[in-house]
Amino acid sequence: MASSSKDTPGVGKRSLKAPQLRDAAKQNAETKQASGTIRVGLMLIGIVIAAVAYAFPNLSSILNGEKIVDQSSCQKYALMIDAGSTGSRIHVYRFHQCTHLEPVRLEEEELFAQTIPGLSAYPDNPQQAAESLDILLKEAQALVPVQLQKRTPIAVKATAGLRLLGQTKGQDILDAVRHHLETRYPFPIVGGKDGVAIMDGRDEGVFAWITVNFLLGNFDPSPISRHTAAVLDLGGGSTQIVFEPDLLEDGTLPPLPDNDFKYVLNHEGRDYLLYQHSYLGYGLMEARKRIHQQVLDQALEDDLSHACLPRGLAWDYTKGTDPVQFLGAGSFSDCLGVADLMLNKHKECDFSPCSFDGIYQPPIADTFTKGPIYIFSYFHDRTIPLGLPASFRLPELAQLTESVCSGAYLENVTDIALKDELLDRPEWCLDLSFIYRLLSFGYEIPDDRELTVAKKIDGVETGWCLGAAIAILGDNSLRDLT
Structure with missing residues (x-):
């Protein structure tokens, strides 16, 4: 009777002698060691790649020859002081703009604060008028990062209150304000003589128009054609109206007389034909x-x-x-x-x-x-x-x-x-x-x-301040500041 392979050695199974078993074990150990070495190597390579990516986030752009933008330079601040007839108000805006060629994007109005009375309440004491702004400026200084303060522009725009004081007293106050800012605070005044000045009524209305239409998204590229909004502002000393008249039926611009009521605005590469007027004495x-x-x-x-x-x-x-x-x-x-x-x-x-x-x-x-x-x-x-x-x-x-x-x-x-x-x-x-x-x-x-x-x-205040802040942020002199 035939025996089964189960009962007979050497049939159906291969028996290994002791030397062969030792060689197999050694080979298996070497294989495992090689595999572990590869895994450790791959882990090390991954760590190195991650470290390089962290240290040089723009490496792929560099290798492709693309222009690199330092993202830390994309954060910008602008300070605007509205020296109105009844009080002074400060707006601190934070923007995102990596280069002057791209549209500015508002991230947040980080501060809105006000103090009463306004500069015009000190007609015979210009220095006291200037010092009345300290409570606002100190809040702004505490808010803007220290490393950005020397390239954060500031402007003081006085409106109808100082206009009504008369040229001499109004200018004395503005001179004191400018000196106070230049000697006590790090923020650069841009715009030359217009950096601390009585704002032209034309600009007051147009800046308000920019503010409202900017916040409504009317300047955003869009396949849907949207008409810009008209703005009517009522202050204490004056009132403004600005609107963009409808295009004619043939798509051309309507005729407006070449006088102070006509305002051609170029904003982000597009021209807008506006009607505007500021009524002094009708606030x-x-x-x-x-x-x-x-x-x-x-x-x-x-x-x-x-x-x-x-x-x-x-x-x-x-x-x-x-x-x-x-x-x-x-x-x-x-x-x-x-x-x-x-x-x-x-x-x-x-x-x-x-x-x-x-x-x-x-x-x-x-x-x-x-x-x-x-x-x-x-x-x-x-x-x-x-x-x-x-x-x-x-x-x-x-x-x-x-x-x-x-x-x-x-x-x-x-x-x-x-x-x-x-x-x-x-x-x-x-x-x-x-x-x-x-x-x-x-x-x-x-x-x-x-x-x-x-x-x-x-969540952002209407009025002319945001529009004016966007304008000073684009001042060419800021590009030379470090």
Whole structure:
């Protein structure tokens, strides 16, 4: 009977003698050792590659002959001080821009701070005016990285408040501010004499236009054609309007007279034809003075009735050294009449059509039919606290104004803080009446047109400051600073 391989040695299995077993074990060990050496080698190579990549992040670009940009140089700051008629405000912006050839991108408004009163409150003490900015400048200095401070530009732009002081006193204050900045702070003043100056009203409006349209993304490359927004700014001493008139039907630019109202702006390689004007003396604080004077001019000898003050209020008003006491009448229609007279709508118009005070303006109803209208500053501060929606039409503002002037609005206020605010400021009816008539009668904005009130867009303050900061960031002198 045949035996199975299981029972018979040497059949079906190969038997290894002791020397053969030792050789096999040795070979196996050598194989494992070689494999381990390879793995360690590969790990070391990986570590070296990672170290090189970390130390030289642009190595692949270098090998390909590409231009290298130091990413640490892409972070930029700009400081803008708005020396307004009622206070001084500082904006500290952080941008991203690797070279001057690429568009600037706003990363964040890192600081917005303000101090009251403004520079114009120190007409006879220029040094005190300059030192009033210290509280703002120290905050900025603590915020901007030390290594960037010597190439972080700063500018001080004074607006209507200093204009109204007169040239000599205003310039003395600006000279003191410049010297204070140059001797106490590391930030370079760019723009030559315009670095610390009374800002031209033209620039104030156009910079505000840049700010709003920049924040709305209207300068971004887009396959969708979007019309730029019009901007209306209401400060304490002046008010500005800027808009880009519609193209004609054949796609060409509309004709605008070659005068101060025409502004050709080149922004990021594209030309924009703008209409602009700044009305000095028609800011809210100046409008109050004008309206009070209008009432005085029309008053009878023994009747100082004031249509724009709350009914029954005896209110002391000081004009120069002669105090007078108005008696409030609280009349919406009569207050509108006073505001209309103050706007000087019937002044001779040298170049028609005109808006008010004899100033040329293409009609919004006919020449700006597509874009949105943004209003801010005191337009915001006098309407939003009273519950006017962020987007509204003029009949809504008229209804609110009538309610405030008649006293009906106050009777229905349940918010104690708001009620105290209304009682503490008797000029609410006056302010709203002026704002309503400035928009409807002065600028002739149609009743069916939507207006958007915006104090901020995407968390960034509207107004001219961001637009001006973008401009100083592009100053060529910054390229020579280290």
